Amino acid sequence: DGGITQSPKYLFRKEGQNVTLSCEQNLNHDAMYWYRQDPGQGLRLIYYSQIVNDFQKGDIAEGYSVSREKKESFPLTVTSAQKNPTAFYLCASRRNEKLFFGSGTQLSVL
Amino acid sequence: KNEVEQSPQNLTAQEGEFITINCSYSVGISALHWLQQHPGGGIVSLFMLSSGKKKHGRLIATINIQEKHSSLHITASHPRDSAVYICAVQVGGGADGLTFGKGTHLIIQP
Numbered sequence: 001d002g003g004i005t006q007s008p009k010y011l012f013r014k015e016g017q018n019v020t021l022s023c024e025q026n027l028n029h030d031a032m033y034w035y036r037q038d039p040g041q042g043l044r045l046i047y048y049s050q051i052v053n054d055f056q057k058g059d060i061a062e063g064y065s066v067s068r069e070k071k072e073s074f075p076l077t078v079t080s081a082q083k084n085p086t087a088f089y090l091c092a093s094r095r096n097e098k099l100f101f102g103s104g105t106q107l108s109v110l
Numbered sequence: 111k112n113e114v115e116q117s118p119q120n121l122t123a124q125e126g127e128f129i130t131i132n133c134s135y136s137v138g139i140s141a142l143h144w145l146q147q148h149p150g151g152g153i154v155s156l157f158m159l160s161s162g163k164k165k166h167g168r169l170i171a172t173i174n175i176q177e178k179h180s181s182l183h184i185t186a187s188h189p190r191d192s193a194v195y196i197c198a199v200q201v202g203g204g205a206d207g208l209t210f211g212k213g214t215h216l217i218i219q220p
Contacts, residue, residue: 040212041212042114042196042209042210042211042212042213043196043198043210044210045208088151090151090153092153097141097158097200098155098158099143099145099153099155099158099198100155101145101152101153101154101155102152103150103151103152104150104151104152104153106151
């Protein structure tokens, strides 16, 4: 079945540590997105990519980095510069205005 | 930037009841999405509409472009409908142009 796979489901970060969240899709979609979800708030866009080797900052990109070396993969790195990383992170893709989401990664700080 | 307001924030109903969730936005849009987020966190796209009405099974979505308002209805509600329902609006054709509401937490009691 086609879809978006996010891993791990739960991730813990120590102070000063960078962590990487994985997002893989086999839908052959060009556009991919990373969103952050905090309790009681709407999803906020971190980064997006419309094509391989190209990506753009979203509304809250500070403290995060991404790469898009392959169409299928769009990993998100939460760097030590992100001072409040505890949140639920969702990866998504889009084709013809329809959205497809992964199951998410819950990141917590130790 | 578009403001997206959903109401109610929380809704508890009995099985079989007719459910309505509302979404209002502040500026003109090109499309509106209704999404469903299950307790595990994964999000599923229910509808994308730019005018009129769409129906899928027991779910009905309507939009009034002039009034900048959309509703999601659930007929013959069932406990498996318990989820967070999220409204998202698209302004223009830009890949990053989605603004999300905070969601409506729906609980259907047997």
